[in-house]
Amino acid sequence: MSSPKMIQYFPTEIFFILSALLVTNVYAANILALVVTPSPSHHIWNRALTLELAHRGHHVTVVTPDPEKQKYPNYTEIIIEGMYEEVIENYDYTAMSKESILQNYASIFQWGTDGCEKGLQSKGAKQLLELVGKQSFDLIIVEAVVDECFHAFVPLFGSPPVIAITAYSLPPWAAEMTGSPNTPSYINVGNLPYPQHLTFIQRTINFIVHSFVKAYRRLIHLPKQHEIAQKYLGKNIPPIEDIEKNISIILSNIHYSYDYTRPLTPSLIPIGGMHVKPAKQLPKELQEYLDDAPEGVILFSLGSNVRSDKLDGGKRKILLEALAQLKQKVLWKWESDSLPDQPKNVKIAKWLPQNDILGHPNTRLFITHGGLLSTQEAMYHGVPVVGIPFLADQFINLQRNVVRGVAEKLDISNITPNEVLSTLTKVLYDPSYKERMKVLSNQFRDRPDTPLNTAVWWTEYVIRNKGADHLRSAALELSWYQYFLLDVITVLSVGFLILFMIIVKLLKLLKRICLTSWKETNKQKRN
Ligand SMILES: *[C@@H]1O[C@H](CO)[C@@H](O)[C@H](O)[C@H]1NC(C)=O
Ligand SMILES: *[C@@H]1O[C@H](CO)[C@@H](O)[C@H](O)[C@H]1NC(C)=O
Secondary structure, eight states: OOHHHHHHHHHHHHHHHHHHHHHHHSOOOEEEEEOOOSOHHHHHHHHHHHHHHHHTTOEEEEEESSOOSSOOTTEEEEEOTTHHHHHHHHOOHHHHTTSOHHHHHHHHHHHHHHHHHHHHHSHHHHHHHHHTTTOOOSEEEEESSSOGGGGGHHHHTTOOOEEEEESSSOOHHHHHHTTOOOOTTTSOOTTOOOOSSOOHHHHHHHHHHHHHHHHHIIIIIHHHHHHHHHHHHOTTOOOHHHHHTTEEEEEESOOTTTSOOOOOOTTEEEOTTTTOOOOOOOOHHHHHHHHSOTTOEEEEEOTTTSOGGGSOHHHHHHHHHHHHTOSSEEEEEOOSSOOTTOOTTEEEESOOOHHHHHTSTTEEEEEEOOOHHHHHHHHHHTOOEEEOOOSTTHHHHHHHHHHTTSEEEOOGGGOOHHHHHHHHHHHHHOHHHHHHHHHHHHHHHOSSSOHHHHHHHHHHHHHHTTSOGGGOOGGGGSOHHHHTTHHHHHHHHHHHHHHHHHHHHHHHHHHHHHHHHHHHHHHHHHO
């Protein structure tokens, strides 16, 4: 009679034995994660990895502006305080939505410079500096976003193996750090909202933006980061570009189901959507709210950078007028206590468990700013999207899914109640959006392993092998003219030219010889 009980316990036992084996396979490593970007969404993604590493028995020290709400074992935090205040004071994200793409990139770099200056002045940075010489690490994780002055801690801690992570899709500079092709003829650089196949004009603009970003980072941004690092950490800090050369692998928030196809070197690991998890049970009140929604629920959230309650009053009115006419319930992530003119079918909350709500079967539509993480969560759970993009990559994220027929876009600068209503109704009642999103969802989930497991595997790979120099692309050692074979083409062209000239000369000579001998024979014949 005990056999059913045995069976019940058996898989759990096996699971524990297996995970113990997996953990002992790589010894418990000391890992330092320098994840200082002042953007909450980046940390939703970053912490998926750092927490999982601690969970698997590693000792993780995380340097972050974004403390966890609770304590975890083997997980130490060093808080870089004051970063968010700086960002909130100086950067108006809605105003940034009106910038040109070049200005936008310049703003992103400037944001990195300001963040760095603030970050290295913090008490947290001083606390970290005190660990130098006292603590050693088997691995350092840095971000391949901006705020590169923090890379300076890598040589200070004796240059152990280092890997980089980027929640921000795959910035052009991160691709180049691994030697992965970044050719502007077919690889859409960064935030341009272009389709996969570029027209002549798009290729031209793509090339200009690409060159601008590359030059700006190299000539202005990195030297500034280096200067700030030297100011706070000492004159001996090597150039940031040299520290970046020691990065073994980059874990990037991309996946082919969603991002355009492009070649990646083996040291660039696509682990898009690493943070997404199957939906959990919701808190009681929310669970009841969603369960009791025969017409379905719309989730409305503009993410963590753009605050809904800071929307212009006129725009808010237009949105509410449209929402009030729907039969669906609407859950709006609204950051203040009250919403003026709140319709009956709209419920507000300052924070919502977005992933778990998207996973609820009654959730029929997601109104989003189109941030990458939100886009990935919508795809994972198969929920169609209406997007209101504001800045950076939000336009391109949305554009891709509009083309795939799983999303529609609203332009916040000129919306009308009718347009909002018709867009929402279209996505709610035309079943093709949902059907295509289901297909996309299957492609997004269909992988040899979960992105989180893949990320942990590669992190431990670098620890086990004490770096991954053997993965380094030879392209990184070439200068640009060598990379494009311009030296070879020049030598060959000159060679061919000389050969051609010799042949022409020889032919001319041959002709002259033939002519004279022919004339000679003719003369002789006539005589
Ligand atoms: C913390 O790390 C130690 C050794 O590295 C390990 O034995 C212990 O199980 C870890 N604690 C937790 C709760 O994971
Ligand atoms: C790169 O790593 C090597 C080996 O650990 C180290 O000797 C070198 O100083 C590092 N380079 C920089 C610029 O930190």
